[in-house]
Amino acid sequence: MSTSPDLPPQPPPLALIEEGAKKSGVLWITLDDRPRLAWHAWHDGAIYVVTGGAEQSLPGLAESGRVRVTLRSKDKGGELAVFEAAVEVVDQSAADAAPAVAALAKERLNAPDGPAMTARWAAESQVVRLVPEAA
Numbered sequence: 001m002s003t004s005p006d007l008p009p010q011p012p013p014l015a016l017i018e019e020g021a022k023k024s025g026v027l028w029i030t031l032d033d034r035p036r037l038a039w040h041a042w043h044d045g046a047i048y049v050v051t052g053g054a055e056q057s058l059p060g061l062a063e064s065g066r067v068r069v070t071l072r073s074k075d076k077g078g079e080l081a082v083f084e085a086a087v088e089v090v091d092q093s094a095a096d097a098a099p100a101v102a103a104l105a106k107e108r109l110n111a112p113d114g115p116a117m118t119a120r121w122a123a124e125s126q127v128v129r130l131v132p133e134a135a
Helices: 014-023 095-107 114-124
Strands: 026-031 034-039 041-043 046-051 066-072 079-089 126-132
Touching (some): 014 041, 014 066, 034 046, 066 126, 095 114, 095 126
Antiparallel strands (some): 026 066, 041 046, 046 126, 079 126
């Protein structure tokens, strides 16, 4: 596997990634060498984001296979953890996807359609799971 030259040689521990992801509602995903801000939810050892439709635009994420993720310290704003993550599109109709989609829905601020947003996501958006590469 090739990594970006500016990634640390050793991935951060999963505990640090989990702590950072739980404390901050946003992160940066590098797509086409460009960091993009995204809101997310941490659930069951992975980061979940929703993209497309009326939600945040993260073009190419679902097809990327791997991405670089940057978590920043909520307190100081500096980089807390930089790591690569495997990208998996979630089948929102699968029963085992419901807890992750619910975790995302809980983190979504100011949804225009309130409780109906998960049905809208299923119709027009993709839920993507980012599985961190950790030490």
